[in-house]
Amino acid sequence: MTINSIEHDIVIVGSGIAGLRAAVEIKRMYGDKLSVGVISKVQLMRSHSVAAEGGTAAVLYREEGDSYALHAWDTVKGSDFLADQDAVWLMVKLASEEVRLLEHWGMPWSRRPDGRIAQRPFGGHSFNRALYAADKTGFYEMQTLYNKLLEYDNWERYDEWFVTNIYIEGNEFRGLYALNPRDGDIYLFKAKAAIIATGGAGRLYSFTTYSHSVTGDGLAMAFRAGLPLKDMEFIQFHPTGLVPSGILISEAARGEGGYLINSRGERFMAKYAPQKMELAPRDIVSRAMMTEIIEGRGLKDEVSGLEYVLLDLRHLGEDKINDKLPAIREIALKHAGIDPVEEPIPVRPVAHYTMGGIHTDTYYRALSIDGQWVRGLFVAGEAAAASIHGANRLGSNSTTECLVSGRIAGLLAAEYALRVREAKSPPRERSVEEEKWVYSLVRRESGVPTYQIRRELQETMSDKFYVFRNGDDMNSGLLKMLKLRSMLRNEAYVEDKSRVYNTDLILAIETLNMLDVALVIAKSAIARTESRGAHYRMDYSKRNDAEWLKHTLALRYGEDDVKLSYEPVRITTWKPVERKY
Numbered sequence: 001m002t003i004n005s006i007e008h009d010i011v012i013v014g015s016g017i018a019g020l021r022a023a024v025e026i027k028r029m030y031g032d033k034l035s036v037g038v039i040s041k042v043q044l045m046r047s048h049s050v051a052a053e054g055g056t057a058a059v060l061y062r063e064e065g066d067s068y069a070l071h072a073w074d075t076v077k078g079s080d081f082l083a084d085q086d087a088v089w090l091m092v093k094l095a096s097e098e099v100r101l102l103e104h105w106g107m108p109w110s111r112r113p114d115g116r117i118a119q120r121p122f123g124g125h126s127f128n129r130a131l132y133a134a135d136k137t138g139f140y141e142m143q144t145l146y147n148k149l150l151e152y153d154n155w156e157r158y159d160e161w162f163v164t165n166i167y168i169e170g171n172e173f174r175g176l177y178a179l180n181p182r183d184g185d186i187y188l189f190k191a192k193a194a195i196i197a198t199g200g201a202g203r204l205y206s207f208t209t210y211s212h213s214v215t216g217d218g219l220a221m222a223f224r225a226g227l228p229l230k231d232m233e234f235i236q237f238h239p240t241g242l243v244p245s246g247i248l249i250s251e252a253a254r255g256e257g258g259y260l261i262n263s264r265g266e267r268f269m270a271k272y273a274p275q276k277m278e279l280a281p282r283d284i285v286s287r288a289m290m291t292e293i294i295e296g297r298g299l300k301d302e303v304s305g306l307e308y309v310l311l312d313l314r315h316l317g318e319d320k321i322n323d324k325l326p327a328i329r330e331i332a333l334k335h336a337g338i339d340p341v342e343e344p345i346p347v348r349p350v351a352h353y354t355m356g357g358i359h360t361d362t363y364y365r366a367l368s369i370d371g372q373w374v375r376g377l378f379v380a381g382e383a384a385a386a387s388i389h390g391a392n393r394l395g396s397n398s399t400t401e402c403l404v405s406g407r408i409a410g411l412l413a414a415e416y417a418l419r420v421r422e423a424k425s426p427p428r429e430r431s432v433e434e435e436k437w438v439y440s441l442v443r444r445e446s447g448v449p450t451y452q453i454r455r456e457l458q459e460t461m462s463d464k465f466y467v468f469r470n471g472d473d474m475n476s477g478l479l480k481m482l483k484l485r486s487m488l489r490n491e492a493y494v495e496d497k498s499r500v501y502n503t504d505l506i507l508a509i510e511t512l513n514m515l516d517v518a519l520v521i522a523k524s525a526i527a528r529t530e531s532r533g534a535h536y537r538m539d540y541s542k543r544n545d546a547e548w549l550k551h552t553l554a555l556r557y558g559e560d561d562v563k564l565s566y567e568p569v570r571i572t573t574w575k576p577v578e579r580k581y
Contacts, residue, residue: 391533
């Protein structure tokens with residue numbers, strides 16, 4: 001059997017903000033000296049980063065009272081002290097330079113009356129440091145980076161290619177495999193270095209802000225390749241997902257002055273975070289909203305059955321909504337039939353961000369379980385766990401990390417590739433195994449449709465691993481996951497038997513990836529017997545620094561098990577204190 005192969009100096013898996021920023025950094029620093037391949041499972045400009053709405057956090061105006069120390073402190077406190085503080089310091093110091101680079105490359109930042117870049121308040125930040133472009137920040141950042149990349153040569157884009165696995169041998173990256181839907185063949189991508197920038201795993205939940213493409217593929221590939229996943233029990237639930245669709249209603253809506261009210265018309269955040277109100281960190285706001293719902297002060301959508309509270313923007317006025325929140329108004333009108341100028345928006349906490357990810361060091365180099373760098377392999381963006389967000393991410397720090405991590409990973413990957421003489425390849429038999437593994441999924445002639453397995457997994461995650469958790473529910477959820485994993489191996493049925501654009505096959509591989517990531521989340525969450533940030537257990541409702549001020553590392557162990565180990569949080573500046581807002 002002939003194995004198709006494609007060779008570049010560096011391959012980047014993922015074309016969101018982090019992936020594009022990495023590509024731009026390689027090109028702007030080394031130009032045509034290095035060949036770059038950008039592989040995307042969707043059309044390049046359709047990556048989920050375009051859905052980022054609210055802003056990018058950076059210190060711009062120190063003369064007005066902001067500082068790197070203040071941004072770092074807000075981030076560490078917001079993380080419930082699980083962030084590695086050296087990594088946080090690096091991000092906040094590079095963030096302002098990233099913002100100015102985007103400015104020079106044509107980013108249409110919103111402006112203050114004096115012409116300077118505007119910044120708005122965001123939850124958990126003690127200074128108005130979220131830069132924005134109306135409420136379409138991610139879209140404009142993507143467009144700016146892509147336009148910059150077009151200035152360079154010697155790079156290739158692979159739209160709608162689906163990466164199936166990465167190959168590591170001797171603690172060194174040796175290549176990756178991808179399915180080309182146009183001909184149905186498996187291709188080996190040979191490269192001296194690779195950057196994984198595949199985003200998070202939000203589609204594990206049925207009510208989520210994520211695009212349908214965000215299925216944890218990079219996380220699962222790393223897990224199967226023997227790399228540890230870090231802190232995967234920490235899944236962020238954004239307070240304001242539109243009911244019933246789950247589409248994000250940006251934190252910018254509260255940053256511009258929106259209120260959260262219950263069925264009685266009460267602005268209830270005064271009970272839970274009297275100083276910050278609606279601009280408390282997301283974990284605190286989400287728990288407050290669910291408490292209102294559980295205690296009977298919510299409302300119920302008659303079609304979906306989802307209970308919710310209300311986001312009230314009416315007092316902002318039509319002019320301000322059209323100027324600062326035009327996409328929010330458009331989303332509410334199109335997807336809920338509600339004009340926020342005239343009536344409140346129905347919202348409830350929605351799966352929004354994966355705080356954990358592939359274990360990396362401060363400089364986004366992928367690490368093995370013993371803490372050694374996997375030579376030639378880097379991770380950027382949401383797929384990486386450099387431990388900046390810890391147990392809870394502050395709003396607008398996500399796109400900041402995407403920019404900074406893309407820059408760092410791109411630069412280090414380029415420097416590494418320039419030192420390496422040639423790309424190494426997996427053994428031929430491994431390539432043959434990959435194609436057999438992929439197409440083994442289409443051989444069964446009858447069974448359980450893959451979409452049914454996926455739907456049951458999403459229901460399990462939404463029911464057992466949501467804002468409030470407890471040991472009994474999570475253990476029952478784990479048992480359900482194990483049944484679904486067995487079902488996928490032994491009963492899953494892919495109806496489409498063709499090789500060309502077999503989206504049914506891709507859905508099956510995505511579902512396998514989702515099950516791998518869900519297993520890690522479940523095992524990690526059950527083991528952490530405390531409440532910290534987004535991981536809130538009703539049976540262990542207190543933070544326990546004496547036993548749990550540490551990162552979870554999850555390693556694949558057999559077919560259906562995970563081996564957990566732990567490493568300390570790097571505390572360089574601030575010791576943990578009680579979080580009060």
